[in-house]
Amino acid sequence: MAERAAQLAGAQGIEVIRATDSAEIAAAMDLLLDRRQQKIFILSGDGTVQAVVDRLVSLPADVPQPQLLVLGGGRSNVTAGDLGGRGDVLSKLETALQRWRDGAALGVEVRHVLRIEQPPAPARHGFFLAAGLVDYAIRTCHSDREKGSGTLRAGSAATLWSLLKLVLPAMLGQYKPPLDDLRIEVPGRKVLAKPARLLIVTTLQKRQGLFNPYAEEGLGALRFTAVGARGMGFWARLPLIVTGRFTRDMDVRHGYLSGRCDALRVLRLSSYTLDGEEFDIDPARPVTIRAGSRLTFLTL
Template sequence: MSPEQVRLDDGRPNNGGSAMEDAMASTPRPDAGSLILLNPRSFRMSLRDRRRRIHELAERRQARLVEVSEPEEIEQNVLAAMHRGCRLLVVIGGDGTVQAAVTALASCPESQAQPDILVLGGGRTNYTARDIGTHDRLLVTLALALDDPARLSATERRTLALHHPGQARVEHGFFVAGALVDHVIRDCHSYRSGGTGPLRRGHLSSAWRVFQLGLLGLLGRSSYRPVELSVSATELGRLDGACRLLLLTSLHHRREWIDPYARRGTGPVRLTMIKQSASSFWRRLPRLLHGRYQKDMSPESGYLSGNSTEVRIQGLERLSLDGQEIDLDPGQPLTVTAGPIFRFLHP
């Protein structure tokens, strides 16, 4: 293999083919206002020597690459890049890395021009990258973006803005999980960090742990305890009581099989809250997962779902924002509103 020949993400050599693949071996050009943020701790960075190949590609293109892992590092580098007039921000990492980056961008003055963003999935779930369509073909897409970003398409995504009196800043992201889903996310994090081997650290570790938790639930041995919440949403109504599921997003899941939000209300904040006592929950679960809510699946029967301009949650002690664990003072209300819109590149 020649020095300029690289391998694609599926391990095949790049011997030509599509115009996008040809971009991998194009002539380097000076950095023109781009920044690559690479999280070396992200799951996929350990696969097939990908981290080294990303560094080599960035060096050939004379692109600025910074390795970051903590939110403070991400914020510092994003704000510095904005000060330099960054026009292309590439984020290679999991959903948490993307969340920290958009939170930093959202803190910039509205008058400041925002860069195009390329999210290349480096984590396990890559929820945001999958929604945009940049989950795979990482190296090829990165090369094309650095050489000629005009050859990529663009799409817009709006963030959620999370306001809480006990938090130092407004957090921004795309997916909020509370109650049972937050419990599962945190348990999976703890499970993966508590050992070694493929069932702890491999591709299937999360699925394996979710299977275990499901089995424990069937046996009546689940450690989850429903949390008492009061949730009000403009256009949708109010729901109080022990909560089984709490989900919020600004994404529309056009590429996903699961989309558990009713087609009701208006506004960019999509909400689903289901009480522990919701009528016929297990029988209705298949319909719920696809967003096919029946008319009687209403707050009166334990279901609150649809679109809203603002959601106010009282009693929430912890949540996961794009997979990042956040602890809250349950005595203070959490308010979720629409955040800024960002422009994302994709093939």
């Protein structure tokens, strides 16, 4: 796919920059920013988008921000999917290039980034943070892929296979993943009766498809869900959580806290993934997650 995308761009006389690691991504962004590039098309997975975003929000206020078209070239493509860049990405790239050549306008959407603060460490930025059970599941999938190259390790069914191996024993009570006991503090909201074992936070809108695991409650740029419920009660309600159908009894007293806010505070957090990238941190220091800078994205 990458080669075909490069051919499509090259046919329009557009420079193609390939970057395969963090150093190359940083160098590519520095080059484009030095040129004051106004539009950047990105074909990549979520981790690369996170690295690009982290670089952009570090720019001085007087440096113009480029507009980004994000097309999913990775495995999950959560960010691209929220911005209409998942599916037949080569066709979408061809359409975007055609519009650019013809001088036709692309759609524009603005998103806040997540800003994750744990002083004195530098803040990190991205779009989807997972902690607790979801973080553990993502790391399990990563670990399984590193162990081999077969269909169930690296193929299209690899993620589903890894999750089934994790979820089924957990549902049957045969395995308890080692998870942080998190305290989640959201201004104006009650605290969970039990420590949270699952936390997801995003600034993405999740307006497409059934996956929308957030309650429509409160105001703010962040969408979050924290769950302290355990056992079969949690697993039985998981389809409701995933689709955002929180019932009246899914409240803080029963271990559920979800909705919108502008910032939240997390205590006793030792690890999380941000757009699929793994981070291990000091659980003795609180973490604040808030809405950060606003970036402009191009859409089809």
